[in-house]
Amino acid sequence: MRGRVWSGRSALGVGVGITAFLVSIVVATVWLLSLTDGDDGAGIANVLALPLTMLLGLPPLIWGWRARPRADDPLVLAREARRLLDVVATTEARTLATLLGDTGRARPADVGFAQPEAAQVTWRTDGGTVTGSLNTVTDFYDTLELGRLLVLGAAGSGKTVLVLQLLRDLADRARPALESGGRTTVRVPVRLSLPSFIAPTSTVDAGLLRAALDDWMTRQLTVRGTPKAIARALVDNGWVLPILDGLDEMDPDDGDAPRAQQVLAALNDPVGSAPGPVVLTCRAHRYARLARKSGGVLQDATAVTLQPLDAEQVISWLAYRFPDSTQQDGLQKRWRRVATTLRKHPRGRLAACLTTPLRLYLATAVFQSPDTKPARMCEMDADELEKFLFAQLVPALTRHHPRDEHSHYRPDDVGRWLTTLADHLAVMAKRGQSGVDLYPLRLWGTSKSATRTRSYTAVLSGTATFFWVDNSLLDYALTSGLIAIVVGIGVYHGEPWKSAGNIGRVNLRALVVAVLLNVAFVVAYHGLVASYDYFWVLLLWMAVHAFLFFLVTDPQHSIERPSSAIRLPLWTECVSSSFFVFFLYLNSALQSDDGLLWETFSLATLLDAVPLCAIGVVAFLGVDGTAAHFVSALRTKRGDELPRRLGQFLDWAYHAGLLRMSGTATQFRHQELQDHFTTVRTRRTARPRRR
Secondary structure, X not given: OOOEOOOHHHHHHHHHHHHHHHHHHXXXXXXXXXXXXXXXXXXXXXXXXXXXXXXXXXXXXXXXHHXXXXXXXXXXXXXXXXXXXXHHHHHHHHHHHHHHOOOOOOOOOOXXXXXXXXXXXXXXXXXXXXXXXXXXXXXXXXXXXXXXXXEEEOOOOOHHHHHHHHHHHHHHHHHHHHHOOOOOOOOEEEEEEHHHOOOOOOOOOHHHHHHHHHHHHHHHHHHOOOOHHHHHHHHHOOOEEEEEEOHHHOOOOOOOOHHHHHHHHHHHOOEOOEOOOEEEEEEHHHHHHHHOOOOOOOOOOXXXXXXXXXXXHHHHHHHHHOEOOOOHHHEOHHHHHHHHHHHHOOOOHHHHHHOOHHHHHHHHHHOOOOOOOHHHHHHOOHHHHHHHHHHHHHHHHHHHOOOOOOOOOOHHHHHHHHHHHHHHHHHHHHOOOOOOOEOHHHHHHHOOOHHHHHHHHHHHHHHHHHHHHHHHOOOOHHHHHHHHXXXXXXXXXXXXXXXXXXXXXXXXXXXXXXXXXXXXHHHHHHHHHHHOOHHHHHHHHHHHHHHHHHHOEEEOOOOOOOOHHHHHHHHHHHHHHHHHHHHXXXXXXXXXXXXXXXXXXXXXXXXXXXXXXXXXXXXXXXXXXXXXXXXXXXXXXXXXXXXXOHHHHHHHHHHHOOEEEEOOEEEEOOHHHHHHHOOOOOOOOOOOOOO
């Protein structure tokens, strides 16, 4: 049986019950105190008030708790699938536009594909027609019996663009069925980056690997804002079509690719009576090496290999990007020599370059300005042309994409900063983590000043802990100092508790409710202590306060721009920590085992709390394990490695098309571009490339 999830009705019922309980106990206690006299008046009042509060608060609370629907309820799954589909469609539309370097109605070139010859296929296929193209890929997918598609191709051949087009078409088909409100299972296509999947063990058992893969897909759905219980139900009940991108990026090219083999073993494990539908991308030569190993193929899947664009397809797409209806082919005059050369030499060095989607993008980006001369490409040899396009990409983008209304980044600075990012990812890959997903608040860990950042953070957290503990809790300098030393050592050697992609946003409504509930508890504290043991009342308040602390933030695992990965954690952690520390201080300052110390409460009490609470927040962030990220983010500049305003630069690089977003992670738009900026000292041997 699946777990239950919160709905609007159930949350309303529980909220009404808790509010009625707290309000009624305060009102009833005050009213009954006015009717009783003597030293035991408070006790009598609380004894009489308790049944009244139970009568008013328990029924809606119990009703709301029991009204929670099951996570695998088809109506719950359909509602969440609709929301997930909207998130996926919007996010991937932006990704496609970024990959194409276009705005408005971005249209990819109609790259073709074909099934390999029968002699090359050593696994069972899933049917399908022999050939197809990007514009007909959805119709091709419909001809498959199990929906298992393997997209192969060379580096830069457009595999990611093809599956993005398939995703968009399938999303358009799924939307009417989901909007009808029916209970029928509808598959939502979700693209997932395979390099982030790490099996928890080296086992080769297919069942365990399948369970690990399903767990990972569940976490990836929660990254897109789906509650964990519903995400699991969506995966288990067939509401998700996984589009797994980057099988070839999981392992270095010079090894046996154990991680890729684990993924294939998991995907070959039957789900019910047959293997589940999946779309998988991989470089052709990498998959050929996997296929020569035992079990290194995706069974019951139809493989298609992307074909290079032909000259007419390239010219047609250039006319779409640079139209001029008065010229031949509807193409701007400055591109005429390029078109002529492509037609005369369809297998020449220029055609070999521009018929690859990645190089075609580079050419359009470099020669985007009307005053440039694309004909220069016709005079270069193959190696010179390759180096020229990669080298001129950043200067062209800095020219056409100002960072504000009056200034532009310098190309040399941008190149140096991108090298820092690429080297960081290379080091992370060597450490066994994702070499593709970039989290800005993790950059300090591979910088030249990483040790210094750890030292600063440890000293700051230890000092704050000493003053906070000494003034708020123990009032013993020696004991407080020992605690501060332990915290400092832990901060220096520790790692954050939260995962790199776990970003929260402050829920202002929940924060207001949490503040009101804390105030109500403080008001009711006097009557509670008069009737119950001080320890248990304090323990109850701490439990309620800790519970509310986790409710004031909502997970935001899909962000629109890279700077949000810096700004949101800073704001959210500071606000939630301030909330927690302030009410902890207020409770200790105003309460004792005899009740509420109203005579000590004044505006001065709150003003005195400000510096102490600020110190408490610093101490809390140190213990939480996130202080090092904030120290790094608040440092204005780290030499020439990164810009002074990192978030602004990352946003610029994203909008310029150098970077792309994947959930809360930032990625280079293409693995070859990342390799271009990676220095030799950090580059992995024979590094795998992204499409």
